[in-house]
Amino acid sequence: MAFTIMVVEDEPAIRQEICQLLRNALYQVQEVETFSNAAKEVAEKSPDLVLLDLNLPGISGYDICSRIRQQSEVPVIFLTSRTDSMDELTGMLKGADDYITKPFQPPILLARIAAVLKRSAKGQKEQESPTISYSDVILDLARGEIARKRGESETGQKAECVELTKNELKILHYLFLHPGQIVSRIDLIEYLWDQQVFIDDNTLSVNITRIRGKLKEIGVHDLIGTKRGMGYYI
């Protein structure tokens, strides 16, 4: 089930774009229009997380946060363009779970949201499944391996598997998340940078070649195609 995030932000343009960003990241989004009722709305709709702007017309984000805290333990992330340390401290004292300053990198916002959700959902199962498969290839994210499904003829025999490096695993993971689409090299590189793998174009080509080699080892040919001048696809 997707998490629900409530967005309390007064700038319409930013609110709209944040909502879009969150929807693209497969969250359910609730927008708040009347800020003085924000705390009440939180109580009624019980979202999994609240994104709260600090400078709202007529009311401060701190007050809303204190009011929310009186009734619930829902995680709150402050969004603000103020960068004073005092603000950050006040935010934490008011019971916020995290504090993000504008302008932020959207991937960083998403990462912080994911981190806070993970922390708050203590007992809950990890959302991401540790393996992804496409056609007859299984990608084991936890162990960093690829293996090939054996089909019906499998007789308890362990599938051949090959270990991947951290970078190869991340590249393949991204391709597996976008089956049937052409993934442009620049998209792929940007995704990798968001994952703290800071490589350049040439290194990407080398990694793709290595992945193809490893796929061949388990008997899979031509899984990753190249669209000249555009990118890769599976």
Add this chain to the structure above:
Amino acid sequence: MKQRQGFQFQIGTYMKDQMLLILLHIVCVALLCAFLHVTGYSNSGIVLIAVVWTLVLTVWLLVRYVSRKRYFEKMIDTMEQVDQRYLLGELMPDSCRMEDGIYRELIRKSNKAVIERIHAIEEEKTEYREYIEGWVHEIKAPITGIELMCENEKNELTRRIRLENRKIENYVDMALYYARSDEVYKDYMIKKTDLGKVAAEAVQKNKQYLIQSKMRVEIDCKDSAYTDEKWIGFILNQLILNSSKYRKGESPYIYIFTQRDENGTKLMVQDNGIGMKTEEKDRIFEKGFTGSNGRNTERSTGMGLYLCKKLCRKLGIGILAESKEGEGTKVILTFPVSSYLTEL
């Protein structure tokens, strides 16, 4: 006693000041002696009168000299001891002389006027700084808006817009940190900071520019330091931008790593860029300095490293650059250990 600069109370100059008085006495003694001689007074009597007169005058001059010297030395001492020298008017020693009183009053009034002027300028400066800070916070909203729009609508055009948007953000940040750099203590939260996380965020912030420049980045920061995350992030950001601005060749590279020794934690940003001439290396932290690199490659304001140095000084971080022309640059930030904090 150390040599004082400027005016000194010396016997030679003092005598020169009293020259008129001495001349007057010489004339008077001479006239008296002539008169007594004409009236038939004995020569020995005349000599005695002249000698006694001279003695009395000398003693008077010496006593005056000593008392004036004391008066002024006391004043100079007071001046050296106080922090706010412009308050001298209030601290001048009492004197029964009318002239001293008048000087004292004049100095007091003049200083008061200066103090008022300083207050007015300080107020203006604060107001201006507050306006800049407010403005920076206002403009961050549209920058965020553009960033989000580009993220939600990824294509070649929005990628280029993001690149430019990121430049705006950096210039805006520089304005903010410059406005605040004099009052770092007001906005300062020291905590244990994971340097690797700060470095990764600074790199990610600039990913569009770095990817476009075909940079490779490696981060190897296992150590943490007690410092302010936000300020150190800003400094790292400037260093990363510099490294990619002054890149060289086919495989430009930034290596950010930490090292720990007995003097503290060192955070280093190393690149394989064009480096600097030795004679320019020592001047890069000066305000407005754009070396031959700054003029030959992209536009350079000469503000980035100056701000870094200024902030580092305020934060108690050492900053140092090592470079060889044509081989790259290494900037070293040193976070001194505080035995008190590490024991906690």
